[in-house]
Amino acid sequence: AATSDDRSSSPSDDLRHAQVIILGGGIAGISAARALAAQNITDILLIEARPELGGRAYTETLRSPAGDVVIEKGCNWIQGPGKEPIQALAAKWGLKTTPTNYSDSVWFEGLGIEADGQRGRFLNDQETEEFMAGYNTFLEGAPGYSDWRTNNSLVDISVRVATSIMDWIPVNALQWAYEYWNIDYTFAQTPEESSFANAFSQEAGIENELDEFVIDPRGYKYIFVQEAREIFGHGLDDDRLRLGTTVRTIDYSAIVDPKRTRKGAPEIVVHTDKGSFAAPHVVTTFSVGVLQHQDVVWEPRLPDWKKEAIFTFAMATYQKIFILFDKQFWGDSEFIMYADPDKRGRYTVWQNMNAPGYLPQGTEQNVIMVTTTGDFARRNEHLSDAEITDEVVAVLREMYDDVPDPIDIVVPRWSIDPLYRGTYSNWPLGAFDQHHGNLGQSIGGGQSWLHFSGEATSVEAFGYVQGAWEQGVLAADAVAACLGGNCPNATVYEAVRTCEQQETTVMRRGLGNKRPTRGGSPRRHAVLPHTRP
Ligand SMILES: Cc1cc2nc3c(=O)[nH]c(=O)nc-3n(C[C@H](O)[C@H](O)[C@H](O)COP(=O)(O)OP(=O)(O)OC[C@H]3O[C@@H](n4cnc5c(N)ncnc54)[C@H](O)[C@@H]3O)c2cc1C
Structure with missing residues (x-):
């Protein structure tokens, strides 16, 4: 050998x-x-x-007798901070996109897995505004509070800790759904998992100009x-x-x-x-x-x-399930939000792929996408397409009348794919x-x-x-x-130091005199890792 x-x-x-x-x-x-x-x-x-x-940047195809529909299993929007080079590439190659209007949404208060033939209901505008109010107040104050913490050298906290300090504590399905849409739907992780400093700093540019959704049949x-x-x-x-x-x-x-x-x-x-x-x-x-x-x-x-x-x-997981029907039974709003009382984030965000500006309307190519994230998405990856179809159709049948059986479905399985995980x-x-x-x-x-x-x-x-x-x-x-002989200097942080608060934890656990002295690290590694203690 x-x-x-x-x-x-x-x-x-x-x-x-x-x-x-x-x-x-x-x-x-x-x-x-x-x-x-x-x-x-x-x-x-x-x-x-x-x-x-x-x-x-990964396209898939939904098959239908009326003609195939190309969808994006992976990235779909041109969005976020510093997107100018991508906008320039999109312009160079004539990529077809359509702006996303997140406020064009309807909200459904569902009965969840116990629905059993009964139906929840769509809310009117006033009801919608009411359950959104608390989170919107948090959202207004969050970037300022995050920057204040950073400027005062306070440790990072989870988004959940921050929402609690700022008195947003969601307690019902509608509040969960709205918070889910704002946090998990962006970061693909929960408020408990995500860093507040990084999710909400002023520079994070959460409030971007319009996101452009790629609808090009050649794919993103x-x-x-x-x-x-x-x-x-x-x-x-x-x-x-x-x-x-x-x-x-x-x-x-x-x-x-x-x-x-x-x-x-x-x-x-x-x-x-x-x-x-x-x-x-x-x-x-x-x-x-x-x-x-x-x-x-x-x-x-x-x-x-x-x-x-x-x-x-x-490494977060964001799963976009696309379902093709021979008719559009879901109205013209861009987003349909399903608030599930049993499980936060269970098939919450539905996006209408036949909204004006997307796929042509009035054809037999009618596509709706539902997004799942985190643990629920990873759980879904272990179900068959038929099992997922049953679940999503049950949610649609709670929201709408006359829901036919779908013609095709694409269920991405990113986290079990060894090329992505x-x-x-x-x-x-x-x-x-x-x-x-x-x-x-x-x-x-x-x-x-x-x-x-x-x-x-x-x-x-x-x-x-x-x-x-x-x-x-x-x-x-x-x-x-x-x-060219000018290799940039490697700045390796061989030891990421504890902050004062964590040192207090170390002391409390009685490890005070066992921990290494301040100047020294128990294991010192150079950039070249040829020795291991
Ligand atoms: C579902 C989803 C939705 C997203 N939505 C958006 C969005 O709307 N807007 C946005 O800006 N970003 C979005 N993103 C993020 C964006 O797609 C990624 O940031 C970007 O595509 C990553 O590119 P990359 O080259 O860093 O990594 P990758 O695309 O992962 O490239 C790495 C390559 O390595 C290959 N590879 C892996 N292992 C091996 C191996 N052992 N041998 C050989 N090759 C290997 C893989 O096949 C892959 O092609 C989304 C991503 C996903 C998956």
Whole structure:
């Protein structure tokens, strides 16, 4: 069997060599390839497990006798802070979008799983305003309160703690539903899990201008695939693009232990199901979920500071279930909200894909989408399409008369997919800025580096399309700087320090005199993790 030593850069080895290997053909990987090409770095390889590019920009098709309908299983909106580069790409490639009007909603107070043939009811405008009032007051004050806490060095708290301090404590189904729409529907995690500082800081730009919903039959991915074609050719048949190739092991031992490199710059070796590849620079764009699940093996194991960062950050799950009917029985409002009294977040947010500006009305292609998140979404992934169909149709039959059986359904299963393990990152309570910095921090030294990219590593726009695009560009810039002999300094936070309050907890548990002295850390790791105590 080949040893690491045999895998050095001799011309006769069975490795395919390049200057840079990009892992993942999603938005970040494509953007990195483009930005490298723009700097005349063309000796690259892009490795992607799926047979197509786009990653979480992922289209699916609903089948109907009247004609298929393309839907977005993954990202759907152009939205959030710093979305300008995506708007520019959308304009460049003529991507079809329609603005979303969140206030065009109707609210239904449901009877839940006990409905048993009985029906809840739609509320009038005045009733709607009444149950929304409390949360709206919280929403107005939240950014100011969050910034005040940050400016006064107060610890981060969960969104739930903040709502409670600010006297919003939801107690009924309608209040749950409204809060769910505002929190979980954005972050795909609960108020208990999400960080208040990150969800509600003024800069978080929660109040954005209009979100644009992509309704292009070529898919959201089209604009990114077109960009990739400019590098890999129209047929995407360039030898530097390796689709359908799954990474199994990333061996970066040469950069942590230069003795294992026989000649030239130390190379990182990427083992896949279709052969092995080597380069002094490797950019990984795999999701935090993939990194957390250890679907890819690291040789040697990742350093403690990197693992702490990866496992501190959260990979949330946001499930968009699309259902196709031969008629539209649900009215023209853009959103239909179902308040379930048994379970917060059970099939709450329904979006009308035939609202004006979306799919054509008056045809046989009538699509409604219901979104689930978090635990409930993950539970759904383990049910069959038929079981999900029964549940969603029961909710629709509580709200509407004459609901026919659906013609087709798409039930995404992101969190059990080993290529994603969830949908997008979220900043959980307990993650510090240093953790986030470490998440995107490169590992290496001298002429060889392992770079970490992808949506989660964006400071401003983690979780968004533009976060992925921007991080691809930044990774390419870092590679270019290194190749030019100007590698950016690695700022690794080897130990993320406790704050005073946490130290009090340590004291209370009687660990006071056992903990390490202030200046020292029990385990010190350099950027190069070649020693483990
Ligand atoms: C359901 C859903 C809804 C979303 N909604 C929005 C939205 O409306 N607006 C918005 O701005 N953002 C949204 N997002 C987030 C946005 O889609 C992501 O931030 C972005 O697409 C991430 O791109 P990426 O390149 O960082 O990661 P990815 O797209 O995950 O790219 C990584 C690539 O690596 C590949 N890969 C993984 N493991 C391996 C392996 N072992 N070997 C080889 N290849 C591998 C994957 O197949 C993937 O193509 C949504 C995401 C989802 C899933």
